[in-house]
Amino acid sequence: MAEKKSWFQKLIDRPRKPYANPYVGGAVLGVSLFLSLLLTANGLGASAIFARTNGFLVNLFAPHHVDQVPQLIKVAGGSKNPFNNWITWEVIGVILGAFASAVYFGRFKPETPRGPKVSEKGRWIMAFFGGMIFLYGARMARGCTSGQVLSGGATLSAGSWLIGLVMFAFAFATAAAVRKLWN
Amino acid sequence: MFPLASITALGKVGLAIVEILIGVGFAIGLEISGFSNSYVLTGQFYFRNGRVIKSMFTAILVAMVLIFGSVALGLLDYDVIWVDPTYLWPGVVGGALMGIGIIIGGYCPGTSLVSSTALKKDAWFFVLGGLVGTFLFSETERLFHYFYNSSFYGRLTLMDVFHTHAGVVVFGMAVIIVATFWFNEWAVNKCKREDSEPCATPRWAPIATVAALLVAAGVWAIWPTWQQRWNQVAATQEPLLQQRQVQVSPAEVAVTLNKTKPLQTVIIDVRDDYSYNLFHLRWARHVPLSQLLAAAPEFRKIAKDTPTTVFIIVGNGEKQATEAWKMLVAEKVPNVYLLEGGLNEWIETFGEEDLAEGKIMEAKAAGDETLLNYYFEAALGDHYRSADMLADPENDEILEKIKDQFVPKIKVKGPSGPAGGGCG
Structure with a gap:
């Protein structure tokens, strides 16, 4: 008798599909970037979420230290919420999109x-x-x-x-x- | 005009939803390109595959053509969108570290988020290490705070570097990008290894090359002339001319030049050489109308460096100055005014002594607005009392007399910076 798989295991076990033509992938990136600048005036970003998470964590453990470091004041100084920024929404989208694409194309697999x-x-x-x-x-x-x-x-x-x-x-x-x- | 129109229309919630959707598109583009896997991503750097160059440069090409096509059509305001400012040397050092980091780490920040979501365990460690690196940077930045803020060139674009308009740069970059694609295809095929992915140059590559270059050339072809750009802004700017809000009286110009207000006044004399040699204001910059367009980027730079700069255009009458005013406004030079009545009215206002000395004589017959209404004993340039309201102490008397005799029109507007932020 076949073992009953959890829903998570089912997602992982989807058959692996080949990657798309990277020129097509690039076009998807390009259109996303254009829409981002057109509609929000911002480009795409990723490293900013690291800076803001860092600001959040330091603020959690050493709130006084934040106000002494210029790099941290920018994102978490005073009563600023480091995640109150467009990058947070974009990264939520990135995680959703990556999950959907990886699952759909069978590349959602724990591996190194x-x-x-x-x-x-x-x-x-x-x-x-x-x-x-x-x-x-x-x-x-x-x-x-x-x-x-x-x-x-x-x-x-x-x-x-x-x-x-x-x-x-x-x-x-x-x-x-x-x-x-x-x- | 975008992006301000959509930012206003969408509101806070709408913008958040749009950002999420953009993030989804961003991630799908990265994931299907193969960047949810460090082995595939680093394959580029051994020419096992050519995915990074193909995907990244296609993204840049597509976005660039769409952005500048929209700017050319007047849909998108390039001055408002975020363009990364240039810090030369910190950028070079940062770029070098990123180049080392991408090979050792196998990812970049964006792809590490995508790969972490796709359960790649090494990406989890990259994200952890990335947080530590960010923490180390924020803690050590004070040690090289000066370097970190050095070699700052502001919003420096390739158009500024190459002194040309974006249509030409878009086409030039398209040529470079397409050439890079061909080199990349060649290198992958040449270094063909047993673990290379099958990656024959597609048969449609020549057609795609021609198409990409044609589209980029199209952006160049539709890049608006200054008249077309003036037409785009005429609805808001023409009334200023009609209501005479930008024609500044000689008295106000003289006072502005002399006042110790925190103002920088740049006089732009747009007349031909002949008129300029006969008579011009001291400190005037001589830029004949035919050369004004080429000088516009320099004026924009002056205005950016010193936001309290006022530009005053000087003609013999107002005809040439009005043309020049439209040109500079179309070219987005801020705080531009023109001398009311031109130098003819200036001499009428301040030339009493020069006329009395016989250096300048009235020539009532001249009716053409673009000519000087005076004869000159010799082409003395700015060697007239009336040409220099700064140096001659006797002029202080005149200035004192006129200083309240006009309604000031000059108002300095601050810079309209980008609405968004970068990777801050």
Whole structure:
């Protein structure tokens, strides 16, 4: 007799479908970005939610400290609610959209994508430190791949194009330096 | 005009719903491109696949053409939408760190959120590490606060860098993006490895290339001339001319030039060389009408750097100055006025001594508004008492006399900044 699956397991067990043509995926991104600027004057963003979550957490544990750090005053100073910002709604949408797309196309699966020479735990550690480096850089550059490279790129910001070029150059150089990580 | 029209119409709740829907589209675009998986995402950087370049650059191309097509048609106000300001060196350092982070971490912030939702465990660790990195940045920023705020160029666009209008830049960027696609396709096919995904250049690639370039060229073709842009704003601006709210009397100009108000006054003399050499105001910038359009970005920059700048256009009469006024207003230079009655009225107001000395003689016959109504003993430029209301102490008397004899028209409006915020 077949075991009765939970609804969650059913979502995970949906058959994996191939990814779309990335040119099509890019067009979906482009239209979303255009509608965002047209309707709300904002581009797309992602690193801002990290900054606001950070502000929220520091405010939770050390509320007095917030008012001494310029980066935190901006998002959580005084009685400011760090999540009272357009980025919060956008990220709720991102999570909904990612869930729907991943489930529909059978890619909603607990797994650790990694290079063949890297252990699961090793990959987790790299992801942690990579995320740390990335977000430190994203705060320094005042935006990440979405806020700077995509949104600033499409609105023809000079600084964003420079950031995008430097980022790609360093990504290719780093990739060559750590081939074993992904090959 | 968007985006202000939709922001007003949608209200707080409507905007929140729109943001959620945009987030959904954003995530689907990332997920179907393959970015809910770090192995697929990093594949770009070994040319196992070309997904990052294909997806990101298509997104930029599509959004860019739609944005600037809408701006050209007068649907979207480019001055109001968020354009990331440029901080050169912090951007370079940040970009370098992001490049390192994306390879080690396997994600960027947006894709880590998508992948976390798709239950990729490494993405959970990326998000955790990202929060730690954000925390470290906010705690250490004080150590390099000066650097973090250095090399600030404001809202610097590629149009400012290349001194051209957006139609040309859109076409140029489209050429670069399409060339990058072809290089990327070539590199993926060349580095073909056993673990590469099947990724033959599609047969429709040449057609898509031509189509993309044609659409970008279309944005260039419909990019409005200043007259067309004037027509877009004429409904609100023409009445100011008709009601004579921007024609400033010589007395007010003289007082404005002299007052220690926190104002910066830029006199723009738009006449031909001949008239300019005969007589012009001291400190006037000579920009003949034919060169004014090219100088507009510089005036916009002056206004951005010093928001209390007032531009006063000077002609012989008002005809050329009015034309120039429309041009600068169409080009979105703020706080532009013109000299009432032109230099003819200026000399009539302040030229008494110069006329008495015989340096300037009246020429009643001249009726053409674009000409000077005076003869000049020699082309002395600004070497007339009436040309310089600043230096000559004897002029203080005149200024004292006229300072209450006009209804002031000059009002400095502050900058109208973007309504939105960036990744703040």
